[in-house]
Amino acid sequence: PAKTMDELVSLCKRRGFIFQGSEIYGGMQGAYDYGPLGVELKNNIKAAWWRSMVYERDDVEGLDAAIIQNKHVYKYSGHEDTFTDPMVDCHECKSRMRADHMKDIKVCDNCGSTNVTEPRDFNLMFKTNVGPMVDEESYTYLRPETAQGIFTNFKNVVDSTSRALPFGIAQIGKSFRNEITPRNFIFRVREFEQMELEFFCKPGEDEKWHDFWVNTRKQWWLDQGLAEENIQFEYVTGDDLSHYSKSTVDILYKFPHGFEELEGVANRTDYDLGSHTKAQDEFGISAKVKKNEHSTAKLAIRDLEANKWEVPFCIEPSAGLDRGLLAIMTEAYTEEELENGSTRTVLKFKPHLAPIKVAIMPLKKNKPEIVALAKELKNKLQKLGLGRILYENTGNVGKGYRRHDEVGTPICVTVDFDSIEQEGAPVTVRDRDTMEQIVVNAADLPAYVVNYFIN
Ligand code: ATP
Known part of the structure; x- marks a missing residue:
C-alpha cells in the first residue's frame, strides 16, 4: 500500500x-x-x-x-437545526477550524496559539437561491x-x-x-x-x-x-x-x-x-x-x-x-524491486475496477497489417462490454508496459510480426502482476479475456 x-x-x-x-x-x-x-x-x-x-x-x-x-426536506430531516460541526476562530492567525478533536485545552491547528474562541455551531449545508426572485422564502440547500x-x-x-x-x-x-x-x-x-x-x-x-x-x-x-x-x-x-x-x-x-x-x-x-x-x-x-x-x-x-x-x-x-x-x-499502490535492480510502480487493482481493462499495442507503428489486426482486436474486445479497451499505437512496447503497470491495466496485448505471419495469428498477452507473457491465438483472445475478467 x-x-x-x-x-x-x-x-x-x-x-x-x-x-x-x-x-x-x-x-x-x-x-x-x-x-x-x-x-x-x-x-x-x-x-x-x-x-x-x-x-x-x-x-x-x-x-x-x-x-x-x-x-x-431539510427542515424535517433535522439538518437545518442540527447538521453542524463545532468551529473555533483563532485570534492570533485569524484561521478557522473544526473543533471536535479539541478537548479541554483548545489550540489553533495552524499557529499553535491557545488564544481561540469558544466553539460554536457551524451549519455545513450550502444555502442557495432557487428561481429568478430572491427573497426570504426562495432559498434551499444543496443536499x-x-x-x-x-x-x-x-x-x-x-x-x-x-x-x-x-x-x-x-x-x-x-x-x-x-x-x-x-x-x-x-x-x-x-x-x-x-x-x-x-x-x-x-x-x-x-x-x-x-x-x-x-x-x-x-x-x-x-x-x-x-x-x-x-x-x-x-x-x-x-x-x-x-x-x-x-x-x-x-x-x-x-x-x-x-x-x-x-x-x-x-x-x-x-x-x-x-x-x-x-x-x-x-x-x-x-x-x-x-x-x-x-x-x-x-x-x-x-x-x-x-x-x-x-x-x-x-x-x-x-x-x-x-x-x-x-x-x-492506497491499497493497490505497490512499489516492486525488480531483478535488474530497478523498481516498478504498479496499481494492483482488482480486475473489475481497473480503469483500462486491456491495452492493445502494435509492435510496429507503420506496418499496416499489424496495425489493422490490432485495431480489429480492439473492436472485438470492446464489444464484450467489460469496460475500456485501449488501442495504443506509440511503437514503444516497453514504455507502454511501464505506463500500464502504473495505471493498473491487468492485461497488455502485443501484436507483432508473428501475429501477421504465423498461422492462428498468435499475439503476446502480458500479465500486470506476474509480468509473465504467454502466446494466445487471435481467435481465442476474446474467450481468454472474458475468462480473466469474469472469474
Ligand atoms: P466525518 O466524521 O468524516 O465527517 P461523517 O460521519 O460526517 O464523516 P456521514 O455523514 O456518515 O459522514 O457520511 C457517510 C459517508 O460519506 C462517510 O463515511 C464518508 O465516506 C462520506 N463523506 C462524508 N463527508 C465527506 C466529505 N466531506 N468528503 C468526502 N466524503 C465524505
Whole structure:
C-alpha cells in the first residue's frame, strides 16, 4: 500500500486520475476533478456497488433523486437545526477550524496559539437561491446526503413496486458539505459522491439487520481489494451519534494519514420516515421527531399480520465514493524491486475496477497489417462490454508496459510480426502482476479475456 498521501497525489496527477479543481485559477479548496482514468475507476466502483446492492439482491430497488429539493426536506430531516460541526476562530492567525478533536485545552491547528474562541455551531449545508426572485422564502440547500431523496420517495417506490418489509432503496449521487477544513486530498472535500442504501425493516428486527449490513459491507470492501488488517470497526456512542441515529458502526480504513471513516452504518430507526410523514399521531413513532405541518403523504406500510399501518425502521450503510476510491488506490499502490535492480510502480487493482481493462499495442507503428489486426482486436474486445479497451499505437512496447503497470491495466496485448505471419495469428498477452507473457491465438483472445475478467 501507499505510505504517504504525496505519492498518491503525484501519481494521480501525472497519470490523469485526479486534478485539483479550478486549477488554472489557483484552485478551489475541497473540490477535485476526476481525469480520464479517475472517471473510469469511479464508474467501476459505482458499478460494483450497484451490482452487489441492487442486482445481486432481490429486495432492493434503485433510485436517482434530484439534488435540489424543497427546503422543507431539510427542515424535517433535522439538518437545518442540527447538521453542524463545532468551529473555533483563532485570534492570533485569524484561521478557522473544526473543533471536535479539541478537548479541554483548545489550540489553533495552524499557529499553535491557545488564544481561540469558544466553539460554536457551524451549519455545513450550502444555502442557495432557487428561481429568478430572491427573497426570504426562495432559498434551499444543496443536499448534504443522498438519503433524504430516498425517504421522500418512500411512498412512490412502495406504490410502484408493491414492496413489503424488509426491502431497501439504493442511490448513488453527489452530496455537498461546506466543510470547515477540507483536507487530506479527496478524503474530506466539499463536493463528493455517496453510495447509500436505506434498508427498511420491522421495528424489533432493526438490530439484526444492522449487524447484517455491517458485516455485508465489510465483505464488499474486502472484495474490492482492501486488506482485512487495514479495516477496523468503530462503535459510535453518545454525543458522537448523528441526530437521527440509535447506533452507528463506522467502517474505518487505514488511509495514509491513519485509520479514518470509510463508511458509516447507522440505525436511523423510524426517525426519517416518521419526521417526513403526515398524520404522525396515527403511527406510534418511537423517535423524537419534529411536528410535521407540510407533508402530504403517509410514509407507512401495512403490516398484514398485525393488520395495522406502521412506520418502518431503517438501517443505512452510507459509503463515500471518493473515500472508497482513495482507499482502493492506497491499497493497490505497490512499489516492486525488480531483478535488474530497478523498481516498478504498479496499481494492483482488482480486475473489475481497473480503469483500462486491456491495452492493445502494435509492435510496429507503420506496418499496416499489424496495425489493422490490432485495431480489429480492439473492436472485438470492446464489444464484450467489460469496460475500456485501449488501442495504443506509440511503437514503444516497453514504455507502454511501464505506463500500464502504473495505471493498473491487468492485461497488455502485443501484436507483432508473428501475429501477421504465423498461422492462428498468435499475439503476446502480458500479465500486470506476474509480468509473465504467454502466446494466445487471435481467435481465442476474446474467450481468454472474458475468462480473466469474469472469474
Ligand atoms: P466525518 O466524521 O468524516 O465527517 P461523517 O460521519 O460526517 O464523516 P456521514 O455523514 O456518515 O459522514 O457520511 C457517510 C459517508 O460519506 C462517510 O463515511 C464518508 O465516506 C462520506 N463523506 C462524508 N463527508 C465527506 C466529505 N466531506 N468528503 C468526502 N466524503 C465524505
